[in-house]
Structures are given as structure tokens and as C-alpha cells.
Ligand code: SF4
């Protein structure tokens with residue numbers, strides 16, 4: 001890629017830029033660190049007349065998501081952004097957005113949940129709403145955040161899906177880190193996202209509809225079953241759009257990305273920005289002759305269990321890196337799902353969990369190298385490991 | 396329930412794409428007090444029609460014809476809002492109404 005195509009952008013700036021190019025009909029949002037800038041910058045675009053968006057400044061995140069749902073039911077293309085406590089305050093409405101099949105897109109910046117109060121990155125906020133019926137896509141850097149947000153619009157609005165999508169970055173690490181990002185021309189983004197053609201609209205008074213009617217023992221179950229089906233259908237839509245994006249813009253996206261995984265004996269599974277750090281660790285270990293690999297998961301919902309199991313089946317030992325904890329005493333949410341995905345394999349790799357980086361605790365190349373070395377000893381039967389460990393916490 | 400549509404055939408998200416379906420949902424059987432309207436006393440001011448939350452006051456040509464008991468939930472708002480001097484609507488307990496009916500027969 002010629003250097004002149006690259007612009008210096010933080011994750012938040014890159015997401016705001018994607019929103020400008022998408023030019024949604026409605027954005028309703030409330031500020032929260034470290035996501036504030038996304039909608040702050042975007043509201044500047046509105047004030048400068050660079051977008052046609054109706055910007056709704058609301059009094060809380062609960063109201064933000066409520067306004068988004070109303071606008072979506074009216075047939076608008078809708079986006080918002082939030083983080084941490086903001087996402088928690090939205091939680092009630094997140095379930096409603098999915099249940100009413102509103103194809104909203106949310107730029108979410110991963111941040112720890114109180115208490116104690118903390119504004120730095122971990123994945124507790126996003127993981128706490130993992131069963132809300134939202135598609136969840138993680139980004140490793142500002143470029144991926146930008147690309148993912150553009151693809152999210154098409155994924156959400158696909159007639160087989162009609163589910164809300166949250167695209168996440170890691171608080172401060174991506175949201176405020178300045179990186180080189182290749183921005184697409186406005187016209188290219190406009191043509192990629194196309195026009196949203198809602199099947200129903202509350203504003204279409206010639207065809208009046210009811211949204212959110214009471215659904216008792218006789219229908220609720222069927223409507224929830226539909227959401228499960230839509231989530232399943234999203235799998236092929238995500239892959240097809242990833243391929244289309246690659247054809248048009250040269251960067252390919254799937255459910256996950258492997259790094260030196262094909263001939264690896266040991267590997268770690270990560271989400272988000274830690275993948276960049278882990279690549280350096282993998283290279284260092286490879287130089288020492290240790291067959292280390294990496295799997296960076298991009299799509300957490302729907303969970304690509306079958307594909308993950310196939311990609312990980314030949315390994316001897318795996319460490320799943322969780323930047324949040326279920327506090328069930330059985331490890332983090334990613335660990336639960338990855339280990340469950342491997343259960344049906346004839347011969348399974350050993351799988352352990354490392355919970356790390358809570359509240360923004362830094363994770364270093366050396367930390368990750370040490371995780372690999374413990375896997376190396378485990379694979380060689382020289383050491384046994386507890387199933388769940390806390391990496392980088394002071395004892 | 397078994398004869399109702401399966402999940403594949405229902406509209407997504409429970410959207411009801413046709414208007415006026417409340418008409419086929421008979422909320423009248425929730426009622427335990429029944430408004431009785433007196434055509435003799437009624438001055439046809441239509442205040443009850445304005446206030447009824449279930450559109451259960453039946454009006455034709457500016458005159459109250461009676462109550463749509465298939466949808467009237469018996470909230471009593473009509474009786475309360477009917478002008479004091481007129482008092483053309485009386486709320487009667489459904490059980491008492493059954494007795495009144497039987498006595499008449
Ligand atoms: S009792 Fe309530 S629902 Fe029934 S007619 Fe009067 S106002 Fe309407």
C-alpha cells in the first residue's frame with residue numbers, strides 16, 4: 001500500500017470517520033470515557049453539515065438506545081457509541097433492540113465495569129451482554145475498527161439477519177492510540193453500504209404496523225427461536241461480506257485469523273489488541289525453535305464453534321486468554337466457549353485459561369512468552385497446569 | 396396454540412403488519428364491573444366516548460347507542476366522567492348483573 005494513502009488516526013477517530021462515510025439517518029448517544037470522542041467528533045460532522053444525520057443528544061445511555069430503537073422501527077439506519085457503564089445502562093434496551101430485530105450498529109469501546117471504578121480496558125462490559133442477541137465483533141487495531149464498522153452496517157441490515165451489531169475496540173489501547181489507517185474514499189464506502197431498505201416502517205402510515213406487542217406463552221418462544229436462527233444465518237453473511245470487502249478493498253476478514261498456526265504445536269486464543277503483542281511473542285518463540293501459533297478471534301457472536309474446533313484440532317496445548325472473568329470459579333467466557341467447542345473432537349488439545357489485563361493492567365510480550373513456555377512444558381508432559389490462572393496479578 | 400403458526404412463518408420480531416387486530420382480541424371477558432347506559436337519561440354529550448380507553452362506547456350519528464361489551468374492560472371511567480347531573484351510566488358488579496338478568500327472565 002502506498003504510504004500516501006495512510007492517515008494517522010486514533011481508534012475513536014477512525015470509527016467516527018467510518019460513521020461520517022456511512023452517513024446514518026439517526027445517531028442518539030450519551031458520552032462516556034473512553035468512547036466519548038466517537039460521537040463527539042461525529043456531532044461535529046453534523047454541526048458542519050457533512051452528514052445528513054439527525055443527532056439526538058439524550059440524557060442517558062438507556063435513553064440513547066431507546067431512541068435508537070424507535071428510530072430503527074421508523075425505518076432509519078441508526079448508529080450509536082458507548083462503553084462500560086454506558087453499555088450496562090443500555091442492557092435492558094439491548095435485549096429489546098435484538099428482540100425487535102432492529103439492525104442498529106454500536107461502536108463499543110471495551111472498558112472495565114465498576115466497582116472499584118476504573119476507566120481502562122478489559123472486556124467485562126461487552127461480555128456481560130453476550131447473550132443479548134447482538135452480533136459482537138472485536139478489533140485488533142484502528143484499521144480493523146474502521147473496516148469492521150463499515151461491514152457491520154451490511155451484516156446488521158441483511159434480510160436474513162436483521163440483528164444489531166456491536167463493533168468493539170479496546171479502551172485507550174485502540175481508542176486513543178494513534179495509528180496509521182487506510183481510509184477508503186467516501187464514494188467507495190457509500191457504494192459498499194448502499195441504501196437501507198427496511199421491510200416495515202412506523203412512519204409508513206399507508207401500511208400501519210404494531211411494534212413491541214405483548215407476546216405471551218403462545219408466541220414468545222417462537223420469536224426467540226427466530227433470533228437464534230438469525231444469529232445462525234449471520235455466519236454465512238459475515239463470511240460473504242468479509243470476502244466482498246477483501247475483493248473491493250484488499251483486506252480480508254473472517255471469523256478469526258491465524259498467525260503461524262498451521263504447523264503450530266501450542267497456541268493461544270485472544271480477542272482484540274493483545275493479538276498484536278502476542279505476534280511478537282510468537283516470532284520470538286519461533287526463533288527459539290518452539291512451534292508457537294496464535295488464533296485471534298474476531299467474531300464472538302455468533303460463536304464460530306465448528307470452525308474454531310477445526311482450526312485448533314491439531315494442537316497439543318492451548319491457552320485461552322480472557323480479559324474478563326465470569327467469576328464462576330471456572331474461568332473466563334472465552335475459555336468456556338472455546339473449551340466447549342473442542343469437546344466434540346475425537347482427540348482434544350489440552351486447554352487452559354489465563355485471565356489477564358483486568359482494569360487495563362498491561363500485558364507484555366514477556367508475559368505472553370511465559371504463557372507459551374508453560375504450554376510448551378505442558379505439551380511435553382513436563383508440567384501440569386491449573387485450568388484457570390490469573391496472569392499479572394500481584395500475589 | 397398447536398394450530399398457530401410456527402416460528403418460520405411468523406413476522407420477524409413479532410411485528411403486526413395489519414392494523415385493527417385489537418378488534419379480534421376480546422378484552423371484554425376481563426371485566427368484573429359492567430357499565431349500564433341509560434338512553435333515557437343520556438344527553439349525548441359524548442364525554443364518555445372521548446374518555447373510554449377501549450373505544451367501547453358505540454356512537455352513531457352523534458348519539459350513544461350503547462356499550463361494546465366484547466371490548467369494554469369495565470374500568471368505570473365512563474361512569475365517572477358522565478356529568479354528575481346526568482349520571483347516565485351506572486357500574487354494576489357482573490355477579491349482580493347475572494342475578495338481575497336471571498330475575499328478569
Ligand atoms: S367501563 Fe371503561 S372500558 Fe367500559 S365503556 Fe366505560 S370507559 Fe369504556
Ligand code: SF4
Nearest residue numbers: 437438440441443477
Ligand atoms: S357522558 Fe353520560 S350523558 Fe354524556 S354521552 Fe356519555 S352517557 Fe351520555
